[in-house]
Amino acid sequence: MLAPAPPLPDRLPHEPGPEPAPGTRVRRFELGDDTIDGRSMDMTRIDEVVPAGAEEVWELANVHSRPHNLHVHDARGQVLSAAGRPVPAAERCWKDTVYVPPRTTTRVLLRFGRHPDPAVPYMYHCHLLHHEDQGMMGQFVVVPPGTADVPRTLAAVVSGHHG
Ligand SMILES: [Cu+2]
Numbered sequence: 056m057l058a059p060a061p062p063l064p065d066r067l068p069h070e071p072g073p074e075p076a077p078g079t080r081v082r083r084f085e086l087g088d089d090t091i092d093g094r095s096m097d098m099t100r101i102d103e104v105v106p107a108g109a110e111e112v113w114e115l116a117n118v119h120s121r122p123h124n125l126h127v128h129d130a131r132g133q134v135l136s137a138a139g140r141p142v143p144a145a146e147r148c149w150k151d152t153v154y155v156p157p158r159t160t161t162r163v164l165l166r167f168g169r170h171p172d173p174a175v176p177y178m179y180h181c182h183l184l185h186h187e188d189q190g191m192m193g194q195f196v197v198v199p200p201g202t203a204d205v206p207r208t209l210a211a212v213v214s215g216h217h218g
Contacts, residue, residue, distance in 0.1 A: 072133050072144030075112050075164055083114040086123045086155060086181070086191075095190030096180075103179075103195035104205045107171040114162050117155040123186065126152045128177040129197060132163040152182050171199045176209075 082103065085092050094102075105111065112135065117123050133147040138159040155161045173196050180192035198205055 072142075072147035073110070073164060073166075074144065075110065075135070079110060079112055079164075081112045081114060083116060084125075086115060086117045086125070087119050088121065089181075089186050089189035089191045091179075091181075091191060091193050094193070096192035096194075098194070099209045100194065101176060101196055101205070101207045101209065102193035104202075104207075105167050105195050105197050106200040106202070107167065107197050108169040108200070109167045111165050111167070112162055113165055114160060115153065115155045116160040117157055120157045121186070122157055122183070123155045123191075124152050124182045125155060125179060126182040127165060127179040129168040130165040132165040135162045135164050137161050167197060171197050171202075173198045173202065173205060 087093060089095070091102075113125075113127070113132070115123075115125055131149045131151065132153060133149060134142050134153060135147075136142060138156065138161070150163075153161055153163050176194035176196050178192055178194055180187045196205060
């Protein structure tokens with residue numbers, strides 16, 4: 056037998072949308088046909104290195120006539136601007152994937168996970184299945200903040216990708 060539901064609170068919690076702090080790192084990516092920055096997925100290549108717990112702005116420039124929908128593992132994001140128009144903080148929410156219409160640029164504030172693992176990469180990729188199947192995907196490792204000289208190639212293909 057189900058108990059009666061408790062009354063709803065008068066106000067629901069709402070975390071206002073974050074603004075990028077001064078000096079926040081900005082990375083720009085060009086989304087092409089089935090490529091990111093003109094490249095296809097290579098499981099032996101580390102494309103980006105991200106400090107654990109970082110907040111970064113990723114600028115996603117769709118330079119193609121295809122729509123794309125970027126998904127970044129180990130991160131959640133809020134869209135700061137879409138097609139050149141700012142999104143007010145009150146209208147933002149945390150997202151898993153970010154839609155980037157053809158020939159537009161979307162800026163997203165990403166908040167990454169806190170646990171470093173320099174050995175096993177995470178992925179970022181277009182979530183349109185056909186595009187990701189064509190290799191529209193890159194890899195990044197999450198490192199302890201302040202880490203320098205991270206190898207950009209994996210000697211052997213690792214078996215345990217973060218999913
Ligand atoms: Cu796509």
